[in-house]
Amino acid sequence: MATNETPNTPEVVENALSKSEQFIENNQKSLTVIVIAVLAIVAIYFGYKNWYIAPMEEEAQSQIFNAEYHFERDSFRLALNGTENDLGFLEIAKQYGPSRTGNLANYYCGICYRQLGEFETAIQYLKKFDANDKVLTPVAYGAIGDCYVELQQLSEAAQYYEKAASYEKNDFTTPLFLKKAGQVYAALGNHAKALKLYESIKTDYMRSTEGRDIEKEISRIKAMMSKK
16 A cells, blocks of 8 residues: 655655755854853853852851841841941842842841831832742731731732732641731722632631631621621
């Protein structure tokens, strides 16, 4: 039975190789430039990471210790500004921003300003923080939500609480921020949304601290909805 397949003859293979060789020969300069560019990018990346970022990270870690010491003792202004001998979080974030510790200093700055009641500045620093971390990222989102609540910007607060709840679902931060989001939606008069969030805590996080008393919130919201 006849087929339409092209036989894999030595002539066909040789012809294909000839075309490939011709392409390489015709484009040799362009291919060489591309290879050199790729190698240069790789070299720059590893050089930046190993010879610039790594020493910066090591120095930043040695600088942040005293600022964290003041932070843990609720000396937030001192933690931000440092002393004559030690840098505070503000300067660490400024000098070592590209490093992991410099980025962490943005988080600390945001929390310090929140504790000091300077909520707009706190939001600025918390939004600079980009940890991509399963623990700190939702906490940072939640802190932004807290600041928006203090500023009476409740719609923004609800959005950040929901981002905090959904970033990395677990039995600790998720029900906490679901409840906060529900409370904000209730304050906004969106009782249906609040009820939905509360019921998700009841369904998925019943064993959490928030889950143990969420039935009270559900009953309160239903009572409010029934009065409409």
